[in-house]
Amino acid sequence: MVQTCQLILWELMIPTVVGILFFNVDKCSGKLPFLWMSGQMLLWAVFQLVCVPFTLAQVDFVYLAWTYGILTGILLIAAVVTGRAKFSLLLAGRELKRNRKDLLLWGIFWALLLFQLIQAVRMTYGDGDDAYYVAMTTITNDAGTMYRKLPYTGGATELDVRHGLAPFPIWIAFLAEASGLESATTVHIAVPLMLIAMTYGIFYLIGGKLFAGKSGQLPVFLIFTELLVLFGDYSYYTAENFMIARSRQGKAALGNIVIPALFLMLIVLLEHWQEKKKLTLRYWVLLCCVMITGCLCSTLGALLCCMLTGVTALCGAVTYRRWKELVFVGICFIPCAAFALLYLIQN
Amino acid sequence: MWSDVITLFREYMGTGLIVIWFLLSLVYLWIREKRKHFRILFVYVPVILLLLFFNPLFARIVYGAVGNEIYYRILWLLPITLTIAFAGADIYGQLRGRTKYVFAVCAAVLIMVSGSFVYNNPYFRKAENRYHVPQSVVDICDAIEVEGREVTAVFPAELLQYVRQYSGKVCMPYGREILVERWTHLNDLYDVMEAEVIDAESLTRKAREQACNYIILPADKEILGNLADYHFERFGETGGYVIYRDGDW
Numbered sequence: 001m002v003q004t005c006q007l008i009l010w011e012l013m014i015p016t017v018v019g020i021l022f023f024n025v026d027k028c029s030g031k032l033p034f035l036w037m038s039g040q041m042l043l044w045a046v047f048q049l050v051c052v053p054f055t056l057a058q059v060d061f062v063y064l065a066w067t068y069g070i071l072t073g074i075l076l077i078a079a080v081v082t083g084r085a086k087f088s089l090l091l092a093g094r095e096l097k098r099n100r101k102d103l104l105l106w107g108i109f110w111a112l113l114l115f116q117l118i119q120a121v122r123m124t125y126g127d128g129d130d131a132y133y134v135a136m137t138t139i140t141n142d143a144g145t146m147y148r149k150l151p152y153t154g155g156a157t158e159l160d161v162r163h164g165l166a167p168f169p170i171w172i173a174f175l176a177e178a179s180g181l182e183s184a185t186t187v188h189i190a191v192p193l194m195l196i197a198m199t200y201g202i203f204y205l206i207g208g209k210l211f212a213g214k215s216g217q218l219p220v221f222l223i224f225t226e227l228l229v230l231f232g233d234y235s236y237y238t239a240e241n242f243m244i245a246r247s248r249q250g251k252a253a254l255g256n257i258v259i260p261a262l263f264l265m266l267i268v269l270l271e272h273w274q275e276k277k278k279l280t281l282r283y284w285v286l287l288c289c290v291m292i293t294g295c296l297c298s299t300l301g302a303l304l305c306c307m308l309t310g311v312t313a314l315c316g317a318v319t320y321r322r323w324k325e326l327v328f329v330g331i332c333f334i335p336c337a338a339f340a341l342l343y344l345i346q347n
Numbered sequence: 348m349w350s351d352v353i354t355l356f357r358e359y360m361g362t363g364l365i366v367i368w369f370l371l372s373l374v375y376l377w378i379r380e381k382r383k384h385f386r387i388l389f390v391y392v393p394v395i396l397l398l399l400f401f402n403p404l405f406a407r408i409v410y411g412a413v414g415n416e417i418y419y420r421i422l423w424l425l426p427i428t429l430t431i432a433f434a435g436a437d438i439y440g441q442l443r444g445r446t447k448y449v450f451a452v453c454a455a456v457l458i459m460v461s462g463s464f465v466y467n468n469p470y471f472r473k474a475e476n477r478y479h480v481p482q483s484v485v486d487i488c489d490a491i492e493v494e495g496r497e498v499t500a501v502f503p504a505e506l507l508q509y510v511r512q513y514s515g516k517v518c519m520p521y522g523r524e525i526l527v528e529r530w531t532h533l534n535d536l537y538d539v540m541e542a543e544v545i546d547a548e549s550l551t552r553k554a555r556e557q558a559c560n561y562i563i564l565p566a567d568k569e570i571l572g573n574l575a576d577y578h579f580e581r582f583g584e585t586g587g588y589v590i591y592r593d594g595d596w
Binding site: 119121122123124125126127128130131132134135138139141142143149150151152153154155182183184185187188189203206207210211214216217218220221222223224225227228229230231232233234235236237238239240241244245251254255259260263266267270271273274298299300303304307308311312315316319344 | 358359360361362364365382383384385387388391392395396399409412413417419420421422423424426427428429431432433435436437439440451454455458459461462463464465466467468470471472473474475477478479480497499507508509511512513514515516517518519520521522523524526527
């Protein structure tokens, strides 16, 4: 019970409170899913920026856990001091009231979501890659080292820099350490529950943008996304397959959380450009955090995030003649470029 | 290179129906969607990304940097789910009365028929415990773990990928890498372990050579000779597997 509470604290409550730091990013930033997503993106980005140097310096996990824990505490205090929680909760409540007439559609959405969450606990998918990624989390918790033991066998090895640049399994190890749950349970149950719920939270925010002022279409949009995910096993490679079957792996988080979150951020970007509004500094920080999170999830994350952001920003700049703001987009690329460069040097 | 990319795209599409709905949705939004910023993100950007994906020069650069195995992930940038759902919900919003509900049901059925239900995937099974690894792995690891140190055990192929997910304290002479053909890992002990009939002398000798403290064998495995003759004592049996412990350890 205590472990479950600690897990809820680390997976839901802390990120949501930290998300208050991004309160003024956009109209939708007062909604609970946005606070949760943005706070978690900031925490993931911080984790990536701390973990990679610690891994390369071959520092033990315990020091990383303490450093990250302290940084999380600082961000939490900063968010509480900013103190806009009451207002954001009010906004979220208002949204729920407005949608009451579509209760049946929302009921179907929640039922399908609940089904997926129950299945994430009840069912298991035998994926060979877990022998690497899940074992890496387990080793980190058991031995306290990061990427210095062979996950398949347990023998000592030279630092595995290639995987160490995308240390999503180490973040899960931190979650296990902080919650007190066993590594395997954290990986196979706690993380999928969080990631699946967060994916739909992001879809909800995107739907809110697409169907602003047409609340009846939002639940239909979400139900369609759920069906497309549930019936997304038409090939082994789809992001939807990864989301349900391999949700504990960083690449699944990349395809189903980071890329949709990036879509949301790019909608906000283009919306502001269209309305000739200025984007706040916090927007650019959050965009940068989402892109860094892409690097945390997968070594290919840097390329994918830069591709999507780059192509969209260029199209937007051409359409709205906002050339100057491409400089900010370029600045957001810097961390991704640095991680990509490290990857290329090591290979 | 071009044919590799085409093959990859074909494999990604599966039956191809969902991708067809995606392309139709793209056309629908191109015609119907008037808000510029959504046109950029849901029409122009996916088209540019598709052109990049099929560009042999781009493919060559990415293949060179990250290898050919994960090139398909560029397709994750195509908002297939979002675009189809966007177009579907938009059409739903255009309709009035009973027609909109008929459309919603038909669209839902079409998605279900075009795709494949993820839980029907043969790799899905009911979890046996909260660790989501076979219970036999949990029982074996709990039995052989020693407080404060690592132990080495050799496991049958079907358990290899689970052991170290559950316990970082149980080491193995070989792991999942031995099962991936294209990685061409070889191990004499693996060949002996997976033989139809196990030679006790050969198995114990090779297990000792690779510092194994335990040997785990399926209870119904045929063994030529007796492991006890070579100082590997029967330590226990659980979940259809027999655990042998090195008596000289």
